[in-house]
Amino acid sequence: MVIMDMAMAEKTSKAQLKLHVLAITGLFLSTSALAGEWQFDPSLGLTETFTNNIELSQLDKQSSLVSQFIIGADASFSSKKLQFKIAGTDTTAFYSHDRELDDHYQTLLANASYSLWQDKLQIIASSSITNVSKSDSGNSLADLITADTIQQRNYSTGLQYNTANSDYALSSSYMLNLVDTEDDIGESHGYSVMVNTTNGNAARAVFWQINGSFTNQENNGFISENYQFETKIGAITPYKVNPFIRLYNEKVTGTAAGSNPDAIPSWGPGLRYQAAKHFIIDLSYNYVDDETQASDDYVAADIDWQPSARTSVKAGYSKRFFGDSYELDFSHRTRRLTNTISYHETIETFDRNSYQEVSAGEIWCPENAPDINACLPLGQLPDDNNGFVSIPLTSLVLEENNEFTLNKRLAWQSQLAFARTTFTLDLSNRDREVLSTGVIDNYLDARFSVSRRMSARSDVTVYVNYRKNVIDKDKTDGPRQEDTYKTLSATYNRSLASSLNAFLTLQYLDRQSNIERYTYNEARASINLTKDF
Template identity: 75%
Template sequence: MAIMDMAMAEKISKFQLKLQGFAIAGLLLSVSSFAGEWQFNPSLGLTETYTNNVELNQLDKQSSLVSQFIIGADAIYSSRKLQFSFAGTETLAGYSHNSELNDDYQTLRADTSYSLWQNKLQMIASSAITNVSQNDGNNSLADLVSGDTVQQRNHSAGLQYNTANSDYSLSSSLIYSLVETEDNIGESNGYTALVNSENGNAARYVFWQVDGSFSNRENDGFTSENYQLETKLGAITPYKINPFIRLYNERVTGNLAGSNPDSIPSWGPGFRYQVAKHFIIDVSYNYVRDNTEASDDYLAADIDWQPSSRTSLKAGYSKRFFGDSYELDFSHRTRRLTNNISYHETIEVFDRNNFQQNTPDNSLELAENNEFSLNKRLSWTSLLALTRTTFSLDLSNRDRESLSTGIIDNYLDARFSVTRRMSTRSDITVYVDYSKNVFDKDRPEGPRQEDIYKTLSTTYNRSLASSLNAFLTLQYLDRASNVELLTYTEARASINLTKDF
């Protein structure tokens, strides 16, 4: 779209003033008492995207040319005590089929850390602005071209204390965070405290391990607290087997649905088996301090194996208030191949994953989430880097279970991509993406919705000059859903030109 309206021109002018002010502030900062290295890199870009189905309909497809004028800035400041990084964009989007949809969008990522004492005690802060899907049930691949996004702002600040020596290591933090959204769904504010400590290599008689977390969040009169603490305290013997005592406690409280106000702590004896220098197995038998039959005593086990600097495995099994619990972190790398596998289970609140059925068309409507949910995430990333070609595979699966209703939503994503360097100035990337979302997957009689997204994309990147870059992208999307109105196909072609200064 060649012509911008006056409103867009005013927004460009305002953002340019912001960038100028930011640059002046950075220059003043660089000559202050925190004298250090300063880098500031602004950029201008224009992306033209043609889509044959901008409204994502199965029938009566509406084509459109979507113009995105992008003003960007990256900044890095580094001194002995202060570290600061910033990356932000202002995007002015125009739609040829309907100028009333023209709008501006922001993205931001800023991180700051300031050393208060011997690089051990730090004050940290971060801010982020992203554009997320307005409703995953309608379109989980929403972006600025389709236009069905909302702005989400995350801000946090607090203190972090880390220290380590031959006797012990300690990592702790106290962070206050605030989440705001354009549609007021998924907002919250509160603080999180973390502490992790263990003995160092110099320990001769006693070893310990402490992992604790406390989170308090609230929104619109709803509050949640999540407390978790695991402690191991043991004796070091001349043998490979060392006894210890394990204490575990977890509590989920508040006025949200799915809370677990009755804390059921457990304790028990265990032993640590030193299989090899970097191979440790912990096993404990835990007594639950509760007389109900539903709270049986249980075994817990942990494995920590690091056979080399290139390979690491950590795995664990325990029992939490919701049942059996597992953890896994595995990484292995060679000269060209890198693999990472992880599995974690977390309790979350105030997310954007709560839906209710819309009666007229049986679609899922995003609703305020005032419940605790159990999230089980499994991911596998694999990267093979050859001389001129890179292959990558990304797999992830997430089960989100409501602790109040037992409803489980499943999110599966898989992407295989190939990047080929054509010359010193150009490369091409091809990827195939498969996503499957199943809402309320275990109740076919309920508001069950199953969506499958298949995407094929090709991007050609070209450096035209030292500070001038361009790319051309062709993309095809096929979405299938058991909700007939949500089944459609879309083809896109995008061309971009970006100038760095």
């Protein structure tokens, strides 16, 4: 009975949030809001893809021709009060090797804002529909061709207030959020509050910087709450060194595993050194208000440097409840070269990266087999067990994540653009640590691409991609699963007429895994024709 009540409460909460979204949509579509300019761009497309290994098998490869009929539409609306953009597709996929896989897939990206007062107070809403991998352990590169995706829907709506003048700047929001998935894993609903304010250029006596946020999420009776608050208030002096007081507090609570229910606030004196007009260094010594003495006092530092309109550096070091914490945002742009680097640490929950190890059967191998390739196929038994040994197999199955995780994300993008050729390098790395167990997963992705404009109506793009996923990388007897994906792809785009476009793509994928059945390669060839209206 209790479980039924919890399920009904979950459905009621989601239903209430959807009603809020519909009510705000009605406000957007009111008569006064519709006096503006509309733009609507529909399209029809057909993509034929041949793959030599649609089931992603190491042995007994199955080829297939996948046909995708795509209906697309982009729409935008702009008026004095209302801004609205939407882009969506509906794809019907047909699989020649197995017609039972035929299905419809949707994508959507929509954003809207409605001004209530002087473009400062706004109602904002966004919605998205994406097709994500059913399980990264099974196939991190899942797409519509392999038919191993699930639909994920994200909705958010709320109020936003932004204002800025010579005296101060204020940015704030209150948002309702909902994540809904086809397989019910990774769902959540809740709300978030954010307030950021700083002094303006006209400040002569006092400077301040206040950043605060609160996030509440719920899923299947589990609750996660994350509160973070940082304040700097100081005096402006005639000198380059200005004193300030720093206050910091963070609290992670709820029924999800790994919470930190006892907030440990800290405060301390600091000095702001303005080395140049656009170069500020903050240094503070922070006393931890903790009666248990589980945490030590610490030093925090921040750098904000903008040497030119094309270069910006923001970096920070502090201590949070999990230990040392770092942040970095760097951007630099010249006439041809653009570089951006970022590093951030966030606390998250209710994602799609938790797995349970389950039995997946057994295979029989000769006693002197040099490797697993000499073993019998899964499910096949030897005629005589003498000289054979049975090796149990396990598999990682995606499960609900009801625990807090620390996510450390590093990203670097570098782009070199010439008149007709562009080189792009994208690197990203994510460490995901489960706070309750200490289990760490690592996700590395690297891509190098070259785009060349051949003529006014055609271009070519070639890229090489390397992805490595390691689940439970610090396990004493080796990671539970380690996968590497190497992809080589080439695409030729051609404009056949003013509203008729085509492309041809050739792609090769090689996957290696410590789980033998996840080692395979696949080759694809795709051709597309799209008509814009």
